[in-house]
Amino acid sequence: MDDLRRQLAALVAEAKAAGRFAELEAAWRELQSSPAAAPAATVPMRYGLVGDSPKMRALFELIGKVAPSDVSVLILGETGTGKELVARALHEQSKRAKKPFMAENCAAVPENLLESELFGHVRGAFTGAAGDRQGHFTAANGGTVFLDEIGDMPLAMQAKLLRVLQEGEVRPVGSNKTHKVDVRVVAATNKDLAVMCKQGTFREDLWFRLNVVSLQLPALRERKGDVAHLAHFFLGRCNVETGRQVGLSAAALQVLEAQRWPGNVRELENVLRRASVFAKDEILPEDLGLKLGG
Ligand SMILES: Nc1ncnc2c1ncn2[C@@H]1O[C@H](COP(=O)(O)OP(=O)(O)O)[C@@H](O)[C@H]1O
Ligand SMILES: [Mg+2]
Numbered sequence: 001m002d003d004l005r006r007q008l009a010a011l012v013a014e015a016k017a018a019g020r021f022a023e024l025e026a027a028w029r030e031l032q033s034s035p036a037a038a039p040a041a042t043v044p045m046r047y048g049l050v051g052d053s054p055k056m057r058a059l060f061e062l063i064g065k066v067a068p069s070d071v072s073v074l075i076l077g078e079t080g081t082g083k084e085l086v087a088r089a090l091h092e093q094s095k096r097a098k099k100p101f102m103a104e105n106c107a108a109v110p111e112n113l114l115e116s117e118l119f120g121h122v123r124g125a126f127t128g129a130a131g132d133r134q135g136h137f138t139a140a141n142g143g144t145v146f147l148d149e150i151g152d153m154p155l156a157m158q159a160k161l162l163r164v165l166q167e168g169e170v171r172p173v174g175s176n177k178t179h180k181v182d183v184r185v186v187a188a189t190n191k192d193l194a195v196m197c198k199q200g201t202f203r204e205d206l207w208f209r210l211n212v213v214s215l216q217l218p219a220l221r222e223r224k225g226d227v228a229h230l231a232h233f234f235l236g237r238c239n240v241e242t243g244r245q246v247g248l249s250a251a252a253l254q255v256l257e258a259q260r261w262p263g264n265v266r267e268l269e270n271v272l273r274r275a276s277v278f279a280k281d282e283i284l285p286e287d288l289g290l291k292l293g294g
Pocket of ligand 1: 085
């Protein structure tokens with residue numbers, strides 16, 4: 001049992017590192033048949049995403065249709081709804097799956113570094129640029145670049161990105177040479193880009209370019225049946241990590257299902273992780289640290 005657990009942990013880590021979600025899914029199936037994950041034995045999952053609600057089924061169908069085409073995809077949805085997982089699924093299900101998937105959170109990087117992160121720089125381009133550095137667009141050649149929180153990209157950077165998308169070539173910061181790149185761009189945001197375009201804080205031409213197809217991720221509160229599936233999934237994962245076999249009581253599940261989940265799946269995951277630490281054999285409502293309907 002411990003051997004199996006170790007093997008699986010290694011498999012999962014490896015698949016995650018390489019962005020190989022098909023393998024992660026296979027590992028998960030194997031895991032489901034192990035006694036430690038007994039409560040999770042019936043968790044429905046596709047493309048590495050847990051879910052069986054009508055909205056998630058519709059999303060799975062769209063992912064299956066859109067992924068193999070090479071079009072730009074804009075993923076919309078509240079925070080914690082799984083936008084990054086969907087971006088990875090699109091990559092995994094595409095012809096580019098064997099090439100790199102490079103992700104950048106446009107809100108997390110200071111404006112002056114974002115250009116270098118995406119397009120690279122040459123030695124001496126700015127203070128601290130001790131050597132040449134490849135940007136994500138070059139590193140991902142043949143694969144996918146995921147631009148998370150694209151709504152937070154500064155206007156000047158938006159203009160540069162648009163040029164790269166139109167011309168299919170990048171120029172590293174401080175270089176006077178451009179080179180061709182072949183990447184598919186998947187972007188995500190929880191902002192209303194239409195409103196931002198009207199306000200002049202997002203470029204309409206870039207929006208059109210990114211938004212060839214858009215996928216709207218449902219909030220967790222619109223996916224009622226999925227709360228139970230996700231809860232069992234996350235609990236199964238905690239159990240594998242801790243080597244314990246904590247269960248979920250019906251009363252606790254009822255409390256989970258009554259929540260509004262403003263932080264969506266990420267919040268549910270965190271609540272279960274914490275509860276599984278405090279619970280004895282079974283998670284009870286008081287272990288959740290939540291109020292009914294809160
Ligand atoms: N359908 C899902 N099945 C399993 N895990 C999920 C699902 N949706 C989200 N998660 C998990 O929830 C967390 C937040 O997902 P993420 O893709 O980062 O959300 P977002 O980018 O929309 O904020 C991650 O740990 C992710 O693995
Ligand atoms: Mg995200």
